[in-house]
Amino acid sequence: MLSRFSTRAMAMPAFAAGTQARALNVHEYSAKRILNDFGVKTEYGIMCESIADVEAAVAKIKSTKKVVKSQILAGGRGKGTFVDGFKGGVHVCANAEDAIATAKKMLGNTLVTKQTGAKGAKVEKLFITEAIPGIKRELYVALVLDRNTASPMFIASQEGGMGIEELAHSNPEKIKKLQVNVHNGVDEAAAIKFAEELGFQDAKAEAVAETLKNLYNCAKSKDCTMVEINPMVELEDGTVLCIDAKLSFDDNAAFRQPDVWKEEDLSSKDKKEVAADAAGLGAYIALDGNVGCMVNGAGLAMATMDVISKYGGTPANFLDVGGSAKTDQIVKAFEIITADPHVKCIFVNIFGGIMKCDVIAAGVIEAVQHMGDKLQVPIVVRLKGTNEKEGKDLLNASGLRVYAADDIDVAAKKAVELTGQTTA
Ligand code: GDP
Ligand code: MN
Numbered sequence: 001m002l003s004r005f006s007t008r009a010m011a012m013p014a015f016a017a018g019t020q021a022r023a024l025n026v027h028e029y030s031a032k033r034i035l036n037d038f039g040v041k042t043e044y045g046i047m048c049e050s051i052a053d054v055e056a057a058v059a060k061i062k063s064t065k066k067v068v069k070s071q072i073l074a075g076g077r078g079k080g081t082f083v084d085g086f087k088g089g090v091h092v093c094a095n096a097e098d099a100i101a102t103a104k105k106m107l108g109n110t111l112v113t114k115q116t117g118a119k120g121a122k123v124e125k126l127f128i129t130e131a132i133p134g135i136k137r138e139l140y141v142a143l144v145l146d147r148n149t150a151s152p153m154f155i156a157s158q159e160g161g162m163g164i165e166e167l168a169h170s171n172p173e174k175i176k177k178l179q180v181n182v183h184n185g186v187d188e189a190a191a192i193k194f195a196e197e198l199g200f201q202d203a204k205a206e207a208v209a210e211t212l213k214n215l216y217n218c219a220k221s222k223d224c225t226m227v228e229i230n231p232m233v234e235l236e237d238g239t240v241l242c243i244d245a246k247l248s249f250d251d252n253a254a255f256r257q258p259d260v261w262k263e264e265d266l267s268s269k270d271k272k273e274v275a276a277d278a279a280g281l282g283a284y285i286a287l288d289g290n291v292g293c294m295v296n297g298a299g300l301a302m303a304t305m306d307v308i309s310k311y312g313g314t315p316a317n318f319l320d321v322g323g324s325a326k327t328d329q330i331v332k333a334f335e336i337i338t339a340d341p342h343v344k345c346i347f348v349n350i351f352g353g354i355m356k357c358d359v360i361a362a363g364v365i366e367a368v369q370h371m372g373d374k375l376q377v378p379i380v381v382r383l384k385g386t387n388e389k390e391g392k393d394l395l396n397a398s399g400l401r402v403y404a405a406d407d408i409d410v411a412a413k414k415a416v417e418l419t420g421q422t423t424a
Contacts (some may be wrong), residue, residue, distance in 0.1 A: 023225050023248040027071040029127040030263040031245040038218035040211060042242050045129030047071070054103040057128040058096035065131035066099040067092050070111050072121035073268055075230075075246065080113035082106070083120055089113065092131050099128065114165070124267060132243060138231030139198060140164045141212075143219050145226070146179070152219070154178040154212060158199055160231040178212075185220075186213045200234070207240055222260055223253030272317070272336050279332040281321060289314025290419045292337035292346040292377070294330075296321050296355050304349045307408055313416035316343045322355075330363030331370050338375060344419035345378050347411065352385030361391035365398045378403065378418045382411035 026034075029047040036042060045067075046057040058066055070077050070089035077089030082105070089111045093099040103126055112120035140160030146153040157175045159167055167174060178194040180186055191209035200208045211232070219227050228246040235241065254261050266274055276284030283298065291313045295301040298320050305315045317340070321333055337343055350360045360383060368375055380403045383391040395404045403418075405411035 023251055024254070024261065024264055025073045025246065025248050026260070026263040027073065027125060027127070027265060028069065028245055029071060029125070031247040032242070034222060034247060034260070034263075035215070035218055035242065035245055038221070039214045040218065040242055041240070042245065043067075043129045043132050045069075045127050048103070048126045048128055049124065051100065051104060051107065054100055054107075054126065054128055058099050061128065061130050063130040063133070064095055065092055065133075066096060067129045067131050068099050068102045068106065069127040069129065070106050070123040071125035071127055072111055072113075072116065072123060073265065074113055074115035074121055076113035076115050077111065080111045080116070083110045083112060089123070103128070121268065129243075132233065132235065132241060134236035135233045136236050137199075137234050139234070140167075141215070141229045141232045143180075143215055143224075143227040149179050151182060152180040152216065154180070154194065154215075156194070156198055164230055180216060186216045188213075200240075204234070204238055204240070211240060211242075218247075222247070223250045223257055224248060225250050272339060275336050275339075276319070276333075279329060279336070281319065281329055281333055281336070283318065283320045284336065285318040286340070287315050287317050288342070289316045290342045290344045291415050292316045292319075292340065292343040294319050294321060294333050294337065294346065294348045294350075296350050300349060300351055303408075304347065304412070307412040308347065308416060311409075311413045311416040313412070313419060316340055327359075327363040327366050330360070331367040334367040334371060334375070338371070338377060343377055345380065345415050347415040348379060348381040349408065349411065350381075350383050350385075352383060352387055352391070356387040357383040357385060357391030358387040358394060359391075361394040364402065365394060365400060368398075368400050368402065380405060380411050380415040380418065382406065382408060 029045060032042040044061065046060065048054045048057050068091045080089040081087050086105050086109065091102045093102050106123050107126060108123065110120040110122050112118065138161035139156060139158055141154065141156040143152060143154050155175055155177050157164065157167060159174055176194065176197050178190060188209060191212045192205050195205035195208035215227050224247050226248040229242045230244050232240060232242050249257065249260055270286040272286050273284050291308050293301065293304050293315050295304050301318050301320045305318060308315050317337060319333060319337065321329065337346055348364060350357060364379065364381060378401055381395060382405045392404050395402050403414055405414060
């Protein structure tokens, strides 16, 4: 059977991506371990979670210089700055002592990079690696699923390293492409020619072609939606190594890639998202606003967020309870939404199709009763569709502080009003 990787075209590399795909990303140390299993060469390193780990690691790493690398799920670490002003999330340190001192500055600190946003990402793990001497040049190599050709494609540039985003804009012609036919895999001759375009000759071109094949095999076997090596380095002695690696995996492949999913860093995920996953609640995405939303269907979820914004409010989350939520799941959804102290009102916006309005109403009532005093915020419910009348009757008869509305505008306006925010 073809993997998803071979049959679906999507994902763009980080520097070209305009949309946000829901994909699993793993830390660099995990990515490198997975790549090693497919014969891709990386430098030796040890993942550390404490200074004691770092002390043990530097003793095991043979090179005098050591590289201390912050493990966060975002790129641009080298040029990043910690919130306390300490510069650089990746340091090449002169010796073991220097590496330990640097690790102390990074561990527990928060790193802000071009990709993290202003909030930054907390560094809870470090990857301590041997320093690679004699780097001649740094290349950019990525394997993506290209929409236009609906096939996997390598994109690469001789000018890799830390400025690839700028290069994509200023000199797009310097980015080379190699399309892969999924039925045949990576073609040897085409891969060698591609390596030559990147400035490799003879045995070196063959070695690079071999690396490309290994990267492709890894992506296909592991259901990657993207592999990004930046930089792939050529050393003075001709060796080619991948010294940074980012792997993204197709979320729909979680069931058949348990080894990969074990590497997921849940600490960097929103706690409420983790709880929603565990409760089997469709899609839950935490946002920054104060109107908690419970909606069925992704389209209605987006429309609900829009209409909240229209009335001057901001959604606290995106929650699609799907077409078959049971009462206990609705209770769970309420618990998750109200666990966010910013939530000042809950807006339940349901279109009853397969999911009947009276079931939702009963679920809302039970959830409100179940939560008792824990539920401090008002609820606005808009029900439309199958068994609408029965649903509203149930809500009205409940005597609870639940506002029922027919119209999406009226309901959204009410919800925003109840948060205490003023409408623009
Ligand atoms: P990023 O900034 O998040 O992409 O982190 P990278 O892992 O790519 O590291 C940033 C930069 O540090 C690389 O582009 C290299 O120039 C440099 N670097 C990383 N490891 C080594 C190493 O072992 N030796 C040397 N000399 N430079 C390194
Ligand atoms: Mn990099």
